[in-house]
Each structure stands twice: as structure tokens, then as C-alpha cells.
Amino acid sequence: MDPLSDDRDRQRPRLSAGSATGLLASARPRGVLAVFVGALPALTFPAPSLWWFAYVALVPWILLARSADTGRRAALDGWLGGLGFMVAAHHWLLPSLHVFTLVIAALLGLLWAPWGWLVRRLLGGVASPGRTAAALVVLPSAWLMVELVRSWEGLGGPWGLLGSSQWQVGPALRLASVGGVWLVSALIVTLNTGIAALAVAHAARPPGTSRTAAARTIPATAGLVAVAAVTTSAWAWAPRPEPAGRMRVAVVQPGVIDGVGSADKRLAREEALTRDLAGRDLDLVVWGESSVGHDLAQRPDVARRIAALSREVGADILVNVDARRSDKPGIFKSSVLVGPQGPTGDRYDKMRLVPFGEYVPARDLLGWATSVGKAAGEDRMRGERPVVMDVGNGLRVGPLVCFESAFPDMSRHLTREGAQLLLAQSSTSTFQSSWAPEQHASLAAVRAAETGRPMVHATLTGVSAVYGPDGERVGAPLGTSASATATYDIPLAEGVTPYVRLGDWPVHAALGVLAVLCAAEAARSLRGSAKGRLRQPAPEPHEPHARTAHGSRAHPGH
Known part of the structure; x- marks a missing residue:
């Protein structure tokens, strides 16, 4: 049987009118249900951080889409589920963008429509081993395509990638070092698909288990076993970061400062906190995003004040300038390194x-x-290239600014350029009481695990946190209520992770799977057309005899 062939309505098991799924007969309740089940995966991210729920969170969505009467209805389930997921994962944007948040979510939710259609195509109707096996490969690949497309900066970037929900799970972080966040996402979807397929196969078993019914569970079971084997193999095989010394870094978090003159008040608070770091034998001090509201070339007095702080604490200070430039038109957000003699010349403009x-x-x-x-x-204006900076003691750091820490390729590039420490200067003060600060900080753990390089996430108002080369947290974070400093002894590492070496290979593999799927569908369609032509009845031979008005044949010559 073709694993991608459509099922006839007569093949689909009928549901009793009294079953819970009778609700699906009504389009409106079904649409609401689709939005609800699509929103469930958002609970796996901080602040709820129910990471374990990720491994079953998609099952209700999958079961809903597979039960659709038509492919169009399944695509609608995919779209509405995607809408629910995007709203739930980004609900903290509502106070800022209002109704526009819903518009964006509805547009991005469309990306899940093909995924919903594929769920029904592969898992709908009577289960078969061939289609279940195909689902375990195709559905994770299709999900990765959704994540890849919506990761484009113009569509909001890679915030809320499913694999990022596992930022505190050791085995998952090990997988990230092999294939990035993409591999973790793919395996999570595979697990959900396998569990949903098992549920379908068991529900369809007639009384008295038969060999045929039992055989339907084999592909799903094999898929779950394969995921467990891959995770275990990665844990044992993936090279671990090799220790390469330590670096002592301080984070300065001034806290929430609003009102008239907030930029100058923030700078004064940052100066006061930084002075308290004197005598701690630091290698670097990091301030958050928009920590300086003046272009240092136009305000040499501010540059001199920060340089004096650098001399006092005995370390370079990485500030972030959010101001109109004197040498270029427009406003830039720039990471600027200031040493004892003033700005060192190392500058990174947010890209x-x-x-x-x-x-x-x-x-x-x-x-x-x-x-x-x-x-x-x-x-704001864009920078042109990433920058790796040299700080004291010959150490090299790669700065990113806020939103950029969500992009796996940026930290990977900095690592390839020789960065020993990754830095993200951030500010989420607009969303201070939401899930956003914790979600943002958690991304640094995934980037650290992917690259095998420690990462510092320094913010104005929290959450500030540091993660080691394996993605595990170093020291205690600074929460959203803190106006303080924190000093971290950060383990450094050397060596290259498979992800840094090979790049986004899970995405490339997913593209290959979908290309094979399209080729198989095209070939099946061509075969079907050819068979249809062969089955057409032959035209009747030409009748040389004419009929009379009474219906009798008139033979020639009579």
C-alpha cells in the first residue's frame, strides 16, 4: 500500500455520537479547540517551564488534525493551532502591539496549515505501518520548515523554537551540540508523532488483539526506541568541551529607571554599581543593552567617566550605546569596549x-x-558585520545585542571567528512582568551548548544569567527585581562542537525529506494518470450500417 495514498471515507473508523469527539462535528467548537491545543506547547517555555510537557504537548493537536473529514479541514486545524501557539508564546507583546499581535499571529499561523494537512494525510483513517513510518520522518521535517521560515528576522525571528524549551535538560543540550536547536525540535516532534500514532493504533484495535492490529504499533514503537537510542548515543559520543582556563566577569544590572532624564539616571546608577567591583580581579565588566544613551564621540566627558571606572576596577567595560552617531546618519545600538584609556576602537553595531x-x-x-x-x-540603523573583541589577558569575546541571541547562526559564526566567550547585552524592561525576561535568558543556555562556549546574558532590568560551555548555569542569576552586580568565575573551553563544524544539517536533512516526498507524490500522480488513460474504454468501431426509421438495419445493396 502506498504510504501516502488517501483513505476512503469507508476506511475511516466511525465515532459514536456519544463520544467526546462528537464535538468535532461542529466547525466553531472545533476551531476553538484547535486554537487551544495549538497553544499548549507554550507552557514548555519559561516562565511555566514545563519542559517535560514538550514530549506530549503536540499529541492533542496531532489527534485533532488527523480526525479531520477533509484535507482542507486539517489544514485549517493546522492554521488555527499555529495561531494559538504564536499568541500564547508571544502574548506578552499584546500591551505593546495590541491587535497587531493577533494579525501577525494569524499570518504566521498559516505556516502550520501544510503541517496539519500532512498529519491527516499520514495518520488519518485506518493506520498502516507504511504511513506511520512516513509520518515519523515527514512530520518532524515539515515542523522544522515552519521553524526555519518563521526564524527569518522580518517575521519575528527564532523566538519560541520548540527545542529551546529544553534549555535546562542535560541530554537535550548535548543534542544541541550535535545539531543545534533544530535537532532537539525534530526529536521532540518525532516523539509526539510516535505517541499519537500509538494512541491511534491502540484505539483502532478490535476486541481480541490480532497480529495485524499489533503490527500497526511497530513503526511508532520503533520510532520512540530510535529517539531514545539517538539521545543516548549523542550523550555518549558527542565530544565534550575541553577545559581551557577561566574568566572572571561581572554583570552590572541597574534595574528599572523611568521618567524624565532616565538615561542619565541609569548611567549614574551603573557607575555607582561598577565602583563597588573594585578589587575583585576582574577580566571584564558587562553593562546591558542601551546602558549609555550618548554617542561617546559626541560626549567625551561620558567616555572619560567610563574610562576612569575601567582604571578603578582594573578591567575593560563593555557598554552598549543607543544613540545617534556622529560619523554616520541614524541611530545605532552598539557594543563599545572601553578600557583605561577610553574607547579601544572595538565596536559592534547591531545587525x-x-x-x-x-x-x-x-x-x-x-x-x-x-x-x-x-x-x-x-x-534603527543596521550594522554590517560581526565583531570579535580582544579584552584583557588576551581573551576574545563575541558580542550580540538582545534579539540576536535567539539566532543560532550568529553565535556559531562568532565561535568560528575565535570567540572564547559569547556576550548578549539585552533589555526587556518593556515586558518586565511577563514571561519574556526568563524566556530570553534561557536562550543563552542553548547557544552555549550549541557552540561549546560559555555565554553571558547581561540585562538592564533582569533576568541576567551566565551559562557554561555545556549550557549549565553558572552562579545565581539576577532577577527582575534586582538592582545589583554579580561576579561569575566562568569556565572556558576549546574544541569545536559538531554543530559549529557542520552547521544546520538537520534543516538540510528535512529539506531533503520533503523533496523526496514531493518527488514521490509527483511520481504517484503521474502513475495514476497513466493508469487512468489505460483504463479508458476503447471507442466503438464505426458502424457502416444505417438504421431505418423503424430501427432495422438497412444493408447496402438492399
């Missing part, structure tokens, strides 16, 4: 900007978003 937060895509068309929310009134 990937937050849609609507730091620029409005297609402002001529979507500029109205500024009138209904807190979208950027003026677009």
Missing part, C-alpha cells in the same frame, strides 16, 4: 533588529502600527 520594536517593516504600508501600539517611531 538584526526587532520588527516593530526597532524598525517597522514596509513602514509606508505598516506605519499605522505606531498609532495602535509602541512600535518604533524611527527605524
